[in-house]
Ligand SMILES: Nc1ncnc2c1ncn2[C@@H]1O[C@H](COP(=O)(O)O)[C@@H](OP(=O)(O)O)[C@H]1O
Ligand SMILES: [Mg+2]
Ligand SMILES: [Mg+2]
């Protein structure tokens with residue numbers, strides 16, 4: 001199989017980071033932090049997760065850069081001493097090691113167009129879901145020449161802990177988040193052909209996807225099922241294993257650009273499960289333009305049976321403003 005060692009390292013790194021996130025969510029997300037809307041638990045977990053994954057990638061593939069969501073700037077400040085200690089403790093590293101590992105994720109592909117192979121990492125996707133004690137994901141993708149070739153998506157709270165993997169051309173698999181190795185069960189998208197029988201998933205956060213527009217789009221498609229709202233790239237996992245036939249991510253404000261780490265792992269998992277992923281205008285998703293999907297707006301993922309119809313209705317229903 002292609003990318004065997006990459007997959008092995010990526011799976012074990014995402015499992016280790018997921019464990020760290022689970023521990024932080026269990027110990028630091030409390031009634032008090034929920035009440036105060038205190039974001040500090042996710043901050044600890046975000047940094048510790050990035051340190052764990054980047055530490056493993058750096059050791060195994062020192063020459064392949066990582067485009068991670070987080071950087072250590074805030075963590076290096078004097079006032080962050082307490083946070084820094086917590087991050088190091090949860091990552092199982094010294095403070096210096098944790099800072100160095102986090103910064104291994106600081107690559108910007110736009111700064112060096114000669115580099116065409118890089119990882120992209122979202123150490124916790126769905127930070128708002130994490131803080132609510134709900135869904136989140138640890139998402140790691142490998143990009144080559146603007147295309148995702150491998151993805152590992154850890155979903156610690158989905159069905160008791162799920163890990164999804166995909167290698168280009170090799171299908172998508174479902175593994176346990178706690179297990180070992182890379183063997184898993186092959187997954188596939190839903191086989192619904194009639195779009196009116198489909199259900200769609202979208203963000204819990206109305207600031208991340210236009211939920212008023214999705215209501216109109218669903219009704220125009222004849223869909224009567226309620227939207228399945230779930231945080232993070234767990235939406236891609238839902239489409240990949242047939243729990244939803246459509247994922248709509250509709251722009252909410254001009255100027256916002258989707259981030260590559262919010263989509264790389266999820267997108268390849270859906271594609272390898274037999275689905276289709278484009279932006280809201282039906283354009284292919286281009287990962288070659290830096291930290292953002294500069295040439296794309298929003299996302300539509302489907303089981304591939306009625307993708308063009310969904311794109312047509314979405315394009316008619318929303319105005320994409322730059
Ligand atoms: N205006 C916006 N439109 C779309 N996505 C946004 C957004 N503002 C933030 N996001 C992204 O939405 C992600 C969460 O997506 P979802 O709503 O599907 O759970 C966030 O990832 P993080 O939680 O990793 O920061 C963040 O990158
Ligand atoms: Mg994210
Ligand atoms: Mg994140």
Ligand SMILES: [Mg+2]
Nearest residue numbers: 069124126127
């Ligand atoms: Mg974020």
